[in-house]
Structures are given as C-alpha cells and as structure tokens.
Amino acid sequence: MSLFPETMPRPEPNMDDAGFWEACSNRRLAFQSCNDCHTLRHPPTPVCPKCRSTHVHWQEAPEIGEIFSFTRIHHASHPAVSDQLPYIVAIVTFPELPGIRFISNVTETDSIHIGMQVRLWWDDIGDGVYIPRFKAI
Amino acid sequence: MTSATKKPCIVGIGESEFTRWGGITDCSQFQVTAEAILAAVRDANLDPEDIDGFASFSNDSNEAMLMQVALGVPVVRWTSMVWGGGGGGSTGAVAQACAAIEAGHAETIVVYRGLCQGQTRRFGKFGQGRTHGNFVSPFGFFAPAQMLAPLIQRFMHDYPITELHLAEIALSGRANANRNPRAVMGGRELNLDQYLSSRWIAEPLRLYDCCLETDGAAAVVITTRERARDLPGPVVEVLASAHGSGPGWGTGPLGSHNMPDEDYCSTNNKQNARTLFAKAGLTPGDIDVAQFYDHFSGLVLMALEDFGFCGQGESGAFVEEGNIRWEGGKLPINTSGGQLSEAYVHGVNLINEGVRQLRGQSTSQVKDAQTCLVTGGLGVAPSGGLILGRV
Numbered sequence: 001m002s003l004f005p006e007t008m009p010r011p012e013p014n015m016d017d018a019g020f021w022e023a024c025s026n027r028r029l030a031f032q033s034c035n036d037c038h039t040l041r042h043p044p045t046p047v048c049p050k051c052r053s054t055h056v057h058w059q060e061a062p063e064i065g066e067i068f069s070f071t072r073i074h075h076a077s078h079p080a081v082s083d084q085l086p087y088i089v090a091i092v093t094f095p096e097l098p099g100i101r102f103i104s105n106v107t108e109t110d111s112i113h114i115g116m117q118v119r120l121w122w123d124d125i126g127d128g129v130y131i132p133r134f135k136a137i
Numbered sequence: 138m139t140s141a142t143k144k145p146c147i148v149g150i151g152e153s154e155f156t157r158w159g160g161i162t163d164c165s166q167f168q169v170t171a172e173a174i175l176a177a178v179r180d181a182n183l184d185p186e187d188i189d190g191f192a193s194f195s196n197d198s199n200e201a202m203l204m205q206v207a208l209g210v211p212v213v214r215w216t217s218m219v220w221g222g223g224g225g226g227s228t229g230a231v232a233q234a235c236a237a238i239e240a241g242h243a244e245t246i247v248v249y250r251g252l253c254q255g256q257t258r259r260f261g262k263f264g265q266g267r268t269h270g271n272f273v274s275p276f277g278f279f280a281p282a283q284m285l286a287p288l289i290q291r292f293m294h295d296y297p298i299t300e301l302h303l304a305e306i307a308l309s310g311r312a313n314a315n316r317n318p319r320a321v322m323g324g325r326e327l328n329l330d331q332y333l334s335s336r337w338i339a340e341p342l343r344l345y346d347c348c349l350e351t352d353g354a355a356a357v358v359i360t361t362r363e364r365a366r367d368l369p370g371p372v373v374e375v376l377a378s379a380h381g382s383g384p385g386w387g388t389g390p391l392g393s394h395n396m397p398d399e400d401y402c403s404t405n406n407k408q409n410a411r412t413l414f415a416k417a418g419l420t421p422g423d424i425d426v427a428q429f430y431d432h433f434s435g436l437v438l439m440a441l442e443d444f445g446f447c448g449q450g451e452s453g454a455f456v457e458e459g460n461i462r463w464e465g466g467k468l469p470i471n472t473s474g475g476q477l478s479e480a481y482v483h484g485v486n487l488i489n490e491g492v493r494q495l496r497g498q499s500t501s502q503v504k505d506a507q508t509c510l511v512t513g514g515l516g517v518a519p520s521g522g523l524i525l526g527r528v
Binding site: 069071077084105 | 270272336387
C-alpha cells in the first residue's frame with residue numbers, strides 16, 4: 001500500500017532531474033555532486049554553482065536522516081490527501097551530505113521534533129516508480 | 138547620476154472592489170484590472186493617452202499589449218515583467234518602472250496586478266506545472282502556506298518566538314482592517330481566543346496566520362518628478378527601490394528549501410534592505426510606517442529583523458511591546474489590514490496603502506507620516522522593497 005492514493009501527483013522527470021528519478025527507480029536516494037570539485041547540490045541543476053563544471057555523479061544518501069524542520073498539514077490542497085490528514089512534510093538533512101535539504105514525508109509517528117532521526121523507506125507507487133519517504137526510528 | 142527632475146514619483150493609485158475569491162462574477166479579471174488602471178490614471182489627473190509603459194510581475198495574465206489596446210494607449214515605450222512566481226516581484230515591478238523612467242525609456246508607467254482567484258485558480262490549491270514540482274508535489278507539499286510553514290517552525294525553534302507573536306500580526310492587521318471599509322474582513326472583528334481556537338492549516342500556521350484568497354486588482358501610476366510637479370494632485374516620491382535575491386535561493390521554500398543555512402529563517406531581504414536604506418540615505422529609525430507583505434504572519438516577524446527594526450530573534454519581543462500597533466506603536470504596520478485582512482492583490486494593495494499614508498488618506502493614518510517602507514513578497518526569490526517619501 002502506498003502512502004497516498006493513485007490520484008496523487010507523480011514525478012514527471014525532465015532532462016535536468018532524470019538522474020535523480022532513475023536512481024529512485026532502483027531504490028537509491030542519490031544527489032548530484034560535482035565530478036570536479038565534489039560540491040553537492042539539490043534540486044538538480046546542470047552546472048556546478050561553485051566551479052561551473054557540467055560533469056556530475058550521483059552520490060547516494062545514507063538511510064538515516066535528520067529533521068531540519070517540518071510542518072503537520074491539516075488542510076487538503078489536493079483531493080488525493082483528503083483521507084490522509086493530518087500528514088507530515090519534513091525537511092530532511094544528512095550530516096554526511098552538507099548543503100543538501102530534501103523534502104519528504106515522515107510516517108509512522110505521532111510526535112516529531114527538529115533534530116529527530118528518521119529512516120528512509122521506499123513507497124512503491126506503481127509502474128516501477130518509487131518515492132523516498134522516511135519514518136521515525 | 139539621476140537628475141532631480143527624473144526622480145520617479147507615484148502620482149496615482151487605483152483599485153477595484155475587493156471580494157472573497159469567486160466574488161466577482163459579472164466581469165472578467167481583465168476588465169477588473171483595466172478598471173483599476175483607469176482609476177489610478179484618473180486619480181493622477183492624467184489620461185490613458187499619457188501612459189507609455191506597463192510593468193507587472195508573477196506572470197500576470199492580463200497582458201500589457203492587450204491592455205494597451207483596451208485602454209487606447211497610443212504608444213508604448215516600456216514593458217517589463219519581474220521573474221518568478223509569488224508576490225516577490227510586486228515592489229520589483231515598481232523598481233523596474235522607476236529604472237525605466239530614470240533612464241528615459243518612458244515617462245509614465247503603470248504598475249498593475251489583477252488577480253481574481255475565483256476565475257483562475259485558488260492559490261491555496263495544488264497547481265500543475267510548478268517549477269521543481271517533482272520535488273514537492275509527490276510529497277503533498279502543494280501550497281505556499283504549507284511550503285513556508287517549515288521556515289516559521291524552525292524560526293520558533295531557534296529563537297524566542299511564540300504563537301502569541303504570530304497572533305499579534307494577525308490581530309493588529311485585523312484591527313486596522315476594521316477601520317477600512319474596503320477591507321474584505323473589515324466588518325469582522327478577531328480576538329485572541331478566536332485566533333487560538335481557529336483550525337490548523339499547516340503547523341505552526343492557523344487559519345488567521347494565512348492571507349486571504351480574494352478577487353481584485355490594483356494599479357499605481359509612476360512618472361518623472363518634473364511631470365509630477367505639473368499635476369494638481371498629491372505626489373509621493375520613490376526614495377529608493379531594490380529587488381533581488383541572496384545566493385542559492387532558486388525556488389527556495391517553494392522548492393526544496395536549499396537556501397544557505399544563515400538565510401533559512403529569513404525573508405531573503407538582508408541585502409535588499411542594506412541597498413534600500415543606503416540608496417535612500419535613511420536608517421530603519423527614520424521609517425514612520427511600514428507595509429510588510431503579509432502572506433503568512435511569521436514571515437512578517439522575520440522581515441522586522443531583516444529590515445533592521447530589531448535584532449535577529451528579537452521580533453517577538455518587538456511586537457509584544459505593541460510596536461506594530463496603529464495606536465501608540467513605534468512602527469505601525471499594514472495599516473489597511475494588509476493581505477491577512479484587506480485583500481490579497483499580490484502586494485500592490487500594500488503599495489497603494491503606503492501611498493495613502495504619505496498623502497494623509499489612510500483609514501489608520503499615522504500622524505504626519507513622512508516615510509513608508511513597503512516590501513515585496515517575503516521568503517521567495519526575488520524579493521524586494523521600496524521606501525516612499527512625502528514630497
């Protein structure tokens with residue numbers, strides 16, 4: 001069972017972020033890193049903001065992240081979330097990946113706080129598409 | 138250097154009726170916008186033939202070239218549109234108009250925004266095609282209230298900011314709206330108990346922390362100082378304008394929140410504020426009244442800090458002392474009721490209120506106001522601000 005019903009908006013990869021979603025389809029959460037100066041960046045963008053190189057590799061994130069901030073959402077701005085209220089959207093960071101913040105959901109918890117550790121899980125939304133979400137440890 | 142005669146001035150302001158979203162059903166958004174522009178031109182004692190430029194922001198769909206036809210404007214010498222969605226470009230559109238006038242591209246430019254959310258789409262709902270949508274929509278991060286809430290959550294974690302401080306922004310704005318017959322929420326009082334018992338939208342934001350969704354349009358006429366001098370009406374000078382963004386914002390809170398750490402709990406205006414005060418030759422202490430872009434209460438607190446009215450993390454204490462109240466406050470803010478309680482015209486109604494203050498025409502008039510700060514949309518890129526002065 002995926003977290004949201006199938007009417008939930010799905011990622012529609014484009015040429016700039018295809019690498020991210022390709023990794024996700026293999027259940028790997030990976031972020032863009034400059035091949036020349038190793039600066040991490042997100043969301044994906046074709047040029048390194050530090051050294052302007054266009055050479056990238058995708059660096060895998062660890063399974064454990066940390067809550068940088070969050071909101072518990074009580075209002076359905078899309079019909080797909082009407083039965084899931086309230087749900088949590090969190091800004092997740094990884095001590096190993098400086099400069100990266102990632103928007104995701106935190107499930108299986110009633111309490112959440114800034115600094116809390118969370119573990120990655122993969123939400124199978126069908127057709128080979130997997131969405132990276134997190135749960136309380 | 139700008140010559141004194143080229144210093145741009147606001148000579149006219151105009152607005153449509155403001156209603157709740159879906160309230161305007163008898164004419165199109167385009168017509169509502171055209172009528173707001175005509176009202177601003179009349180207010181300036183000018184004719185539509187005098188307009189030679191149009192400026193807007195946020196991909197306003199009331200296209201300037203169609204507006205030229207509709208209003209019978211013979212020659213257009215300037216059009217501009219500030220990049221980016223959201224209201225971040227409201228004051229930026231004024232900055233571009235001023236730059237065009239100072240450089241001699243055009244003489245009389247209308248800045249306008251028409252936004253009937255009942256006819257287009259409600260901003261509180263999911264919108265297709267958002268930039269970086271792939272990194273927000275599949276997670277249920279759909280609307281600006283949800284997207285800016287984590288900034289305020291973190292702000293309240295890092296500094297002594299409480300729900301009572303958020304409440305003060307909402308209550309102060311509502312009290313001002315109660316004196317303003319144009320305000321959508323003008324006839325509805327709001328007290329702290331009602332605020333605290335209102336429903337959550339996206340924690341820590343409650344219903345009354347979020348701006349209205351409305352129908353309406355607003356416009357501003359800007360011309361040269363020289364031309365302004367020949368007009369019979371009151372003149373307000375644009376003492377300074379600045380718009381832009383700090384490093385690394387991109388889609389910022391409306392995307393993956395990858396702003397620099399030191400700017401996370403900010404409105405993306407630290408550099409704009411420095412530029413603005415330096416250009417005007419003023420300090421925050423010289424500002425008599427301010428109109429902060431109040432889409433969400435907590436960002437107004439951050440703006441008080443970013444624009445230097447108090448130190449980092451001190452905005453809670455600043456508002457708790459009554460400083461933003463119309464009665465007795467050191468810096469009355471959002472004197473029309475703002476976007477929380479007057480109407481949400483993407484910040485152009487805030488510019489109009491700034492002009493009214495300096496003309497002595499506000500329904501919550503600050504006595505003898507000489508200077509007014511107006512900001513663009515906060516916590517987005519680009520953002521910006523204006524310092525208006527009484528001539």
